[in-house]
Amino acid sequence: xxxxxxxxxxxxxxxxxxRAAARAPVHAYLLVGPPGTGRRTAAAALxxxxxxxxxxxxxxxxxxxxxxxxxxxxxxxxREGAFLGIDQAREIRRLAMRTPNExxxxxxxxxxxxxxxxxxxxxxxxxxxxPPSTVFVILADHVSxxxxxxxxxxxxxxxxxxxxxxxxxxxxxxxxxxxVAADVGEASGGRLDRARLLASDPGFAARRATWQSVPSRLxxxxxTVAVLAAELVELLGTAxxxxxxxxxxxxxxxxxxxxxxxxxxxxxxxxxxDRHRRELRRLRTDELRYGLATLAAxxxxxxxxxxxxxAAGVAGLDALQQVAENLIHNxxxxxxxxxxxxxxxxxxxxARGSSAP
Ligand SMILES: [Zn+2]
Numbered sequence: 001x002x003x004x005x006x007x008x009x010x011x012x013x014x015x016x017x018x019r020a021a022a023r024a025p026v027h028a029y030l031l032v033g034p035p036g037t038g039r040r041t042a043a044a045a046l047x048x049x050x051x052x053x054x055x056x057x058x059x060x061x062x063x064x065x066x067x068x069x070x071x072x073x074x075x076x077x078x079r080e081g082a083f084l085g086i087d088q089a090r091e092i093r094r095l096a097m098r099t100p101n102e103x104x105x106x107x108x109x110x111x112x113x114x115x116x117x118x119x120x121x122x123x124x125x126x127x128x129x130x131p132p133s134t135v136f137v138i139l140a141d142h143v144s145x146x147x148x149x150x151x152x153x154x155x156x157x158x159x160x161x162x163x164x165x166x167x168x169x170x171x172x173x174x175x176x177x178x179x180v181a182a183d184v185g186e187a188s189g190g191r192l193d194r195a196r197l198l199a200s201d202p203g204f205a206a207r208r209a210t211w212q213s214v215p216s217r218l219x220x221x222x223x224t225v226a227v228l229a230a231e232l233v234e235l236l237g238t239a240x241x242x243x244x245x246x247x248x249x250x251x252x253x254x255x256x257x258x259x260x261x262x263x264x265x266x267x268x269x270x271x272x273x274d275r276h277r278r279e280l281r282r283l284r285t286d287e288l289r290y291g292l293a294t295l296a297a298x299x300x301x302x303x304x305x306x307x308x309x310x311a312a313g314v315a316g317l318d319a320l321q322q323v324a325e326n327l328i329h330n331x332x333x334x335x336x337x338x339x340x341x342x343x344x345x346x347x348x349x350x351a352r353g354s355s356a357p
Contacts (some may be wrong), residue, residue: 004045004056004063008038009170009192010162017157018042022049022056028127028136030113030151032143033159035282036191040111042159043137047074047107050135070258073106078271079115089119096126096134107135113147114140120150128153161190171199183208187290194286197247201240208289211294215302215347222342229337232291236333239287241280242335248276285327295344296320302347312345319343 003092005015014031021029029046031039049056050075057063060106067070075095077088080081092108100106116123125151127136143151162170168185170192172178176199184204188195198204214228255272299316302308308316323340 001025002058004048004052004058004067005042006058007067008042010166011038011042011159014157014159017155018046018049021155021157022046025050025135025156027130028138028154030138030143030156031159032153032156034161034191036188036193037159037161038192039139039159042157043109043111043139044069044074045110045240046137047071050105050107051103064350068258070262072101072114072126073103074109075106076109076111079112080274080277082115084110084112084116084119086119086122089116089122092123093126096130096136105133105135107137109137109139111139112141113138114142114144117144117146120146121307124150124153140321154293162192164188164190167192167195171195172320174199187294189290189293197240197243197283198241203238206238207235207239208294211291212298213349214295214341215298215344215350218341218344218346220346225341226343229334235291236284236287240283245284248279251276255302256293269340284333288333289324289327292320292324296324298347299344308345308347316344 005019008015008018014033019028031042033039044067045056048058048063051066051071052060052062062071066074069076077084077092077095079085079088085224092110095108098106127138130136138150139155140147140151143156164185167188167190168178168181171181171185174196176184180199183193184195184198187198187204187208210231214232216355217228218224251272252269296317299308299313299320303310303313303317319340323336
């Protein structure tokens with residue numbers, strides 16, 4: 001079936017819910033899952049299905065405009081600062097009250113609702129009981145305690161990480177070399193957006209090799225730790241930046257083309273550049289997370305193969321897990337990596353190809 005929902009990769013259960021939702025919609029949907037699991041694509045598909053006279057055919061003018069992000073009855077309210085604030089809550093309320101331009105219905109998409117903290121109370125009432133013409137599609141990475149109440153007013157649909165095999169198969173279908181697809185699929189953590197980015201990043205293999213070399217280069221001295229930490233921090237700054245910035249440039253060009261053609265207000269520019277800045281920042285965190293996972297895999301292998309003192313190996317894994325869990329409160333990468341590397345025991349270098357992180 002090649003309707004609007006066929007663009008959502010994997011997520012069969014979520015898509016089945018969304019199809020049902022499109023046939024008999026309620027006032028609000030909450031799409032929950034990690035970034036890169038297709039929620040934005042799914043939100044656009046649901047919006048198209050709700051507005052399309054044929055329920056989301058994927059071919060008509062309505063479907064095409066919704067997926068291109070230019071339909072007047074689909075509004076996406078992006079956060080403007082670090083959090084979704086009171087100003088955006090006000091904007092959301094205003095948009096929710098507006099009469100649709102073209103048909104009987106309009107759709108309000110709110111991404112990153114897990115960053116709404118302060119705006120939540122201001123939105124509770126309108127999400128709970130919007131005008132009959134309004135459908136909310138709310139996206140969140142997770143449901144934090146402050147979101148529980150508002151979440152209970154929505155139909156929740158969960159998105160999970162994709163199986164690595166599916167990520168690899170999708171990349172190969174995109175035309176990526178199978179060997180590259182297998183490597184980056186493994187490193188993607190089940191996130192198709194990240195896998196696609198890494199697949200177009202010629203520096204990926206070298207970065208992976210550097211992370212993999214760390215345990216065998218440790219020698220118990222602070223001097224080596226300082227050298228390694230500096231090297232890794234430098235690496236974070238180069239990760240997949242070129243493919244991401246070229247994608248950003250394409251998005252900016254597409255937006256300017258749209259503005260020129262439709263004469264729409266240029267206010268989308270700031271939202272777009274803000275999102276690009278956030279994506280670049282997230283790239284660093286993703287890369288660091290990937291590096292930590294690579295190290296953890298090496299220590300797990302070493303423990304299984306008894307190549308490291310059990311207590312030291314387990315302590316190293318604990319240290320890695322602690323850092324990974326606290327990445328969100330990032331205290332500065334250099335200090336973080338130095339402190340981490342001091343807690344990791346050295347490992348003997350392994351023959352090439354015998355470890356599989
Ligand atoms: Zn259609």
